[in-house]
Amino acid sequence: MHELTLAAEVISLAEEEMKKAAATALREMEIEIGEGSCVDRDVFEFTLSLALKEAGRGNVTLCLSVVPGGTDILIKSMLVD
Amino acid sequence: MCETCGCGEHDELTIRKVGQEDALKKDGLESQKQETDHDKAHRLGLPHHHHEEAQSRRIVLEKDVLYHNNLVAAKNRGFLEAKGILCLNLVSSPGSGKTTLLEKTIQILTSKRKVFVIEGDQQSELDAARVAKAGAEAVQINTGTGCHLDASMVERALKILNPPEGSIVFIENVGNLVCPSLFDLGEYRRVLIISTTEGEDKPLKYPYMFRSSHLCVINKTDLLPHIRLDMGALKSNIHHIHPDIDTIQLSALTGEGFPKWVEWISRFTVK
Numbered sequence: 536m537h538e539l540t541l542a543a544e545v546i547s548l549a550e551e552e553m554k555k556a557a558a559t560a561l562r563e564m565e566i567e568i569g570e571g572s573c574v575d576r577d578v579f580e581f582t583l584s585l586a587l588k589e590a591g592r593g594n595v596t597l598c599l600s601v602v603p604g605g606t607d608i609l610i611k612s613m614l615v616d
Numbered sequence: 617m618c619e620t621c622g623c624g625e626h627d628e629l630t631i632r633k634v635g636q637e638d639a640l641k642k643d644g645l646e647s648q649k650q651e652t653d654h655d656k657a658h659r660l661g662l663p664h665h666h667h668e669e670a671q672s673r674r675i676v677l678e679k680d681v682l683y684h685n686n687l688v689a690a691k692n693r694g695f696l697e698a699k700g701i702l703c704l705n706l707v708s709s710p711g712s713g714k715t716t717l718l719e720k721t722i723q724i725l726t727s728k729r730k731v732f733v734i735e736g737d738q739q740s741e742l743d744a745a746r747v748a749k750a751g752a753e754a755v756q757i758n759t760g761t762g763c764h765l766d767a768s769m770v771e772r773a774l775k776i777l778n779p780p781e782g783s784i785v786f787i788e789n790v791g792n793l794v795c796p797s798l799f800d801l802g803e804y805r806r807v808l809i810i811s812t813t814e815g816e817d818k819p820l821k822y823p824y825m826f827r828s829s830h831l832c833v834i835n836k837t838d839l840l841p842h843i844r845l846d847m848g849a850l851k852s853n854i855h856h857i858h859p860d861i862d863t864i865q866l867s868a869l870t871g872e873g874f875p876k877w878v879e880w881i882s883r884f885t886v887k
Contacts, residue, residue, distance in 0.1 A: 537763070537795060544681050552675055562672055566681070571824040573763075573794040606798050606824050608681040614672050 538579045542586040558615035563596040565612045569605035576601050688767035692802025702884050703785045705803035710791030712811045713835040715743045717868040719750040724878055726751040730783040734773040736765040736790045764795040793822040811836040812845050819853040826857040838867040
């Protein structure tokens with residue numbers, strides 16, 4: 536459930552940032568998952584890639600990493616055209 | 617591990633039998649860990665990503681995925697502060713006695729100020745009916761498959777309740793010691809309730825909830841003569857995780873310890 540909610544949030548934030556940057560294509564996203572969050576990395580990766588495809592953003596490379604000591608889930612960077 | 621993003625390893629998952637730290641290695645099970653295509657690409661050095669192209673640009677964000685939730689939480693906090701409303705977010709595992717605690721608290725506080733409750737459960741309106749019977753105006757949020765409340769749910773509930781200046785709003789979160797710790801709702805204080813039947817080790821098992829709370833209420837003290845609980849060890853574990861957290865022992869059933877709880881609440885209520 537979390538993963539679905541968070542995937543939608545990630546896409547919403549990514550679209551906002553792409554608009555700001557006048558970008559047309561999203562190539563890659565780097566996301567850090569705090570180990571204390573209840574987010575499963577593999578489930579999140581799967582859910583997010585499906586949600587991206589549904590949003591018309593297929594072929595996005597996802598780089599998800601789990602970091603110690605926290606609950607934050609951060610979008611570190613995006614590679615756009 | 618990928619040097620660029622650190623992904624591709626399952627080192628965040630630990631399966632360990634007590635006293636056998638290297639069980640996986642000894643049993644030769646390490647190689648049986650699931651490997652995704654992405655991991656495989658890393659291991660074999662295949663060109664699967666980090667393919668920065670000439671026309672591509674990297675936007676460095678460092679942005680919290682819960683950015684929108686946090687914005688709405690800040691909005692809720694602003695609304696509550698502007699109206700001098702005390703908002704407490706009650707979190708716990710299921711069955712710790714949150715609703716019984718609320719019922720008794722409402723009975724005590726309603727003579728002094730208006731009390732409102734936002735109830736969060738996956739299904740049913742049972743808890744909202746109980747707190748309404750105790751004298752509070754209540755809204756029930758059913759989250760369906762969701763395991764926590766978020767700031768926008770609370771925003772909508774506040775609009776329905778429309779609490780007046782100087783009132784108290786309790787949020788009874790969905791019973792869960794993990795997920796609700798992620799979501800700021802805009803509350804003034806987060807109150808964690810654990811019961812004496814949950815054992816001494818809860819703080820060590822669920823540290824993030826303990827770390828993010830301001831007060832830990834240890835409920836069901838009336839059961840202490842009948843169970844095995846080392847209260848000293850429990851408190852020590854709580855303070856090991858969060859040295860500054862306040863603790864109050866009480867029984868929502870008998871009312872033992874309630875004056876301290878009511879006094880704690882009254883510290884924050886607007887005179």
